[in-house]
Amino acid sequence: MKTYLKNLVELNDTKQSKRFAYFIQFLIIFSVVTFSIETLPDLQPQTRIVLNTIEAFCVVIFTFEYLARIYVADNKPKFIFSFFGIIDFLAILPFYLAFGIDLRSLRLLRMFRLFRLFKLVRYNKAMRHFANAMIVAKEQIILFMIITLMLIYFAAVGIYYFENAAQPEHFTSIFDSLWWSIVTLTTVGYGDVYPITVGGRIFTFFILLIGLGVVAIPTGIISSSLTKAVEPNEKKN
Template sequence: MNNFILKEKIRNIIDSNDSSLGRAFAYGIQFLIILSVITFSIETLPNLTIQSKQILHLIELFCVIVFTIEYLARIYIADKKIKFVFSFFGLIDLFAILPFYLSFGVDLRSLRLLRMFRLFRLLKLVRYNKALRVFTQAMIAAKEQIILFMVITLILIYFSAVGIYYFENEAQPQHFSSVFESLWWSIVTLTTVGYGDVYPITVGGRIFTFFILLIGLGIVAIPTGIISSALTKSVDSKD
């Protein structure tokens, strides 16, 4: 019985925003997530003093200790512990702390790459931010439309790469030597980025590019409409 009461108390703190302790815990975790990401960025600055590195290490150590306690507490209160460990948030919580322990005291260059996964802490914000949860629900609700849009976009990218290849291959074999080489032009054109490093010089290629650019404007606008509509429905249903 005491074990059950303890679990409920911990659950009310780390899994509920209704109580003052729960809100304080959530805000505290959000602050530590942002703090850890800032320290991660500062660590990449050149010519840091030894004292600065020590301060950053202490901040990192404190954040990891808190995140580790939170992770273990979540496993403790979980009804299905294995399911939680392999769930989305469970893996995010694990990846947020694992690089510190794997690279702690180890000077192997290959393991330093694991520190990049500290950025997974940013994803922990989704757990505590209501607005992000609404956005996540909207994305889930619109996943079929988004998947369909991505499939159509990939098809259009391929067709535009094939088209520009036939128009520009003879005139610019160095840039459009194959359909695969033409995919770069296709991507930057359909997304309306247009770096200008590769561009058509034939009349047919320029006319073709004009129509591809028009299609690209629609490609940029469509997902915006899908997501905004899903967000509106998600907010209305919540209200």
């Protein structure tokens, strides 16, 4: 039985494993669609009953998959606390919590159902390459995030001293200036808060130049890591 389950739930070249993988992927997408339908206003009670039945069916299958993976895992604690183990657990958690908690008052818990989308990473080769690329580039990404946070704070301090006297209602403190800093460095530019002094505009010009680089750097890091992640698999093939 353990060998059969292992061949069923873990990806391999058998027909049963592929069919099971396609079935789980279909249920993931189907459950996410029904989750979206639940948010429609004025749904008929009969419709909600159907949606709840579909949700219960999906969770039963996901629970079976989760328990089967634990059962066949060589190192059970390692799987439980792995990325996919945590995702599998969070995908079914809201359903069981609903028996003791009114999830209408805890919408955040309902949002945990969206973690089911991450389960698709296990079954999609391209998404697995992307996940591997993120692991390869984790040190560079962490370094980039630290530098970005430093730049955001630096920009917030700079614009505060340039604009506080002219626009005290928008740049009341450095904390208020952080919003402008984030929007500017990410090149979003909502236009709700902008500098009006000469010094502030010149400072913003340089921050915008830095922002263009901030947007481009992650693209280079991830593309390079994707190449490294894909090359070993191509050599095997």
